[in-house]
Amino acid sequence: MADLSTVFTGIRFENPFLLASAPPTESESNIMRAYEAGWGGVVTKTIGLHPVVNVRGPKTKFLRVDDGGTRISMAKRENSTLVASWNWELISDKPMDWWLPRIENIKRAWPGRVLVASIMAGSGTDKELQAWQTLVEGVQGAGADAIELNFSCPHMDRVDMGANVGKDPVLCSVSTQAVKEVAKVPVWVKLTPATADIVEEAEATFRGGADAIVSSNTFPSVPLVDPDTLEFEVNVDGYVSSGGLGGPAILAQSLAKMAQMTQAFPGREFSGIGGISGWIHALNYFLLGCGTVQVATAAMLDHAIGPNVIRDLTDGMDAFLERHADRGWTTLADFRGLRRGNIVAQSQIGRPESSEYHGGYEEEAEGYARPVPTA
Numbered sequence: 001m002a003d004l005s006t007v008f009t010g011i012r013f014e015n016p017f018l019l020a021s022a023p024p025t026e027s028e029s030n031i032m033r034a035y036e037a038g039w040g041g042v043v044t045k046t047i048g049l050h051p052v053v054n055v056r057g058p059k060t061k062f063l064r065v066d067d068g069g070t071r072i073s074m075a076k077r078e079n080s081t082l083v084a085s086w087n088w089e090l091i092s093d094k095p096m097d098w099w100l101p102r103i104e105n106i107k108r109a110w111p112g113r114v115l116v117a118s119i120m121a122g123s124g125t126d127k128e129l130q131a132w133q134t135l136v137e138g139v140q141g142a143g144a145d146a147i148e149l150n151f152s153c154p155h156m157d158r159v160d161m162g163a164n165v166g167k168d169p170v171l172c173s174v175s176t177q178a179v180k181e182v183a184k185v186p187v188w189v190k191l192t193p194a195t196a197d198i199v200e201e202a203e204a205t206f207r208g209g210a211d212a213i214v215s216s217n218t219f220p221s222v223p224l225v226d227p228d229t230l231e232f233e234v235n236v237d238g239y240v241s242s243g244g245l246g247g248p249a250i251l252a253q254s255l256a257k258m259a260q261m262t263q264a265f266p267g268r269e270f271s272g273i274g275g276i277s278g279w280i281h282a283l284n285y286f287l288l289g290c291g292t293v294q295v296a297t298a299a300m301l302d303h304a305i306g307p308n309v310i311r312d313l314t315d316g317m318d319a320f321l322e323r324h325a326d327r328g329w330t331t332l333a334d335f336r337g338l339r340r341g342n343i344v345a346q347s348q349i350g351r352p353e354s355s356e357y358h359g360g361y362e363e364e365a366e367g368y369a370r371p372v373p374t375a
Contacts, residue, residue, distance in 0.1 A: 002321035003331050004040075004314060008291040009186035009211045009269055011145055013114055015040035016332060017282065017313045020273055020294035021118040021148065021190075023060060024304040026092050028102040032109060037307040038314060041114035043294065046091035046150045047099050047139065048120045049131050056236050059089035061223070062247070062301065072224060074233045084250070085297040086223060086234070088155050088243035091120055096135060100142040107143035116188065117144035120153065123171045124160035129178040140185050147185060149176065151205075152192040152217035154244045163217070166192035169204035176208030188271060190214040193250075193257045199264045212269040213261060214294065216254035218244025247297035251275025255284055259343045262289035266340065277309065279316025289337035 004015040018041040024030045026045035034042050064080035065072045072083060092099070099117075106115055117139035122128030136147055151172060156162030165171045172189070179187055189205040191198060193216035202213050220242045223233045232240045254274025262270055272285030277298040285293045295313075299306025321329055329335055351357075 001330065002318045002325075004317055004321075006291060006332055008271070009146060009188065011114055011186060013040040013292065014112070015314055015317075016286075016292040017041075017310055018043055018114070018116070018271070018292055018294045019299055019305060020296040021045055021150070022296040022300060023087075023089060024300055026094065028106060030305050031106055031115070034305040034310075035110045035113045037305055038310045039113075039306075041116060041145075041292070043116040043118050043148055044092075044099070044103070044144075045094075046118040046120045046153065047094075047096055047135060048091050049096060049135065050122075052090050052093040054090050054093060055088060058234060060085060060087040060300070061234055062086070062297075063224075063249075073226075074223065082248060082297075082301070084245050084247040085218075085300070086221060086243050086245055087218070088234070088241060090155055091150065091153060096138050100138055103139060103142035103144055114145045115143070116146045116148050117142075118148040118150050118190070120150040120161065121175075122158060122160045123165050123175045124158075128160065129175065132175060132178050133182045136179055136182050140183065145185060146188060146211075147179065147183060148188045148190050148214060149179060149210075150190055151175070151201075152190045152215075154192065154194065154218060154220045154242065163192035163194060163220075166190075166201055167195045169200050172201050172204040173208040176205050176210050180209035186211040188212040188214050190217060190273075192217055193254060193274075194220050197260075198257050199260050202261045202265060206265065206268060212271060212291075214271040214273060215261065216250065216257050216274040218246040219250055219253065221245035246274065248275050248277060251281060251284075255288065258285060258290065259288050259340065262337065262340050263343065266337065278312045279314075279320065282313055282317070283320065286332055286336055287339040288343075289340045291332075291336065 006013050006016045019034045019039045021043040025042055031042045061074040062085050063074055063083045065083050067079045119135040121131035151166035153162035187210055189210040191201050226233055258272050270290045271292045272290035273294040276282050276293055276295045282293045298309045302308050
């Protein structure tokens with residue numbers, strides 16, 4: 001019998017699929033609905049101590065491409081396919097005192113489901129590091145099963161917050177260490193993919209005591225310009241700042257970042273995020289060595305909390321295990337990391353014999369002109 005339950009950072013999950021920290025997970029009712037739909041865990045919207053005021057107007061939009069065409073736009077229309085999500089939303093604008101009783105309520109109602117509290121503070125001074133500890137003590141005291149440190153939000157202007165921490169190995173290590181001094185539950189670190197070598201930041205967070213790493217958050221991006229108005233498709237008074245690109249467009253990029261880390265630290269634990277809409281996408285992360293995965297964009301477009309998405313994930317993975325039962329696979333652990341070692345340096349990829357070489361492409365290959373015969 002297939003068994004989707006898994007143990008990740010010492011916590012038992014009914015299944016390895018989590019609703020990621022995103023706008024839907026700021027609502028107590030949505031988190032409850034997510035559990036009812038079947039998600040194995042939920043990560044709250046990021047909780048902080050600093051006052052938060054979001055920009056005017058829409059904070060999250062979705063890019064679509066015309067079916068059979070080339071137009072990519074945030075305009076919602078028929079005969080188009082989702083390409084990506086784009087957002088410039090900050091962390092939760094609700095204070096910690098608002099969050100704590102709601103975490104308690106959720107855990108009372110669903111004691112068997114995993115609730116992860118995402119938190120963020122600054123990292124530039126001892127006072128800011130103490131803010132991390134204040135948040136940790138609050139959320140774990142309210143019953144959070146684990147804590148996810150947000151070193152990945154791409155919208156922070158401060159050099160010691162969000163993705164700016166995730167780009168600095170020193171801040172990664174120091175902030176994680178401050179959290180671990182008071183944490184009594186597992187600590188996950190969510191790293192930004194917008195860095196030169198994510199392995200350096202991963203190493204720093206593990207050195208600081210992280211129990212697991214989550215990646216990727218969204219990639220920095222700007223909206224497209226409307227060709228009729230010459231204005232950005234999302235703007236306030238004509239201005240826009242860099243936001244985060246997520247959804248299907250970042251799946252392959254996020255997998256590449258994850259592969260770098262799981263290869264560098266094959267004995268550590270990772271939660272994969274980025275571009276997951278169905279079980280096949282999740283399978284890619286498991287084959288690279290991830291123990292759990294998280295979903296945001298696809299769920300947001302499916303009744304906010306993804307009842308159809310989680311059904312596809314669990315049904316698809318159940319069927320996959322059943323198809324491979326003859327190999328002795330009954331759990332994710334039986335094939336986790338199976339393809340981690342198949343990603344190698346380009347120089348290690350086999351080359352053809354010189355007589356078989358035709359300029360690096362095949363005759364009639366898609367995207368290439370017909371080879372010109374040599375004299």
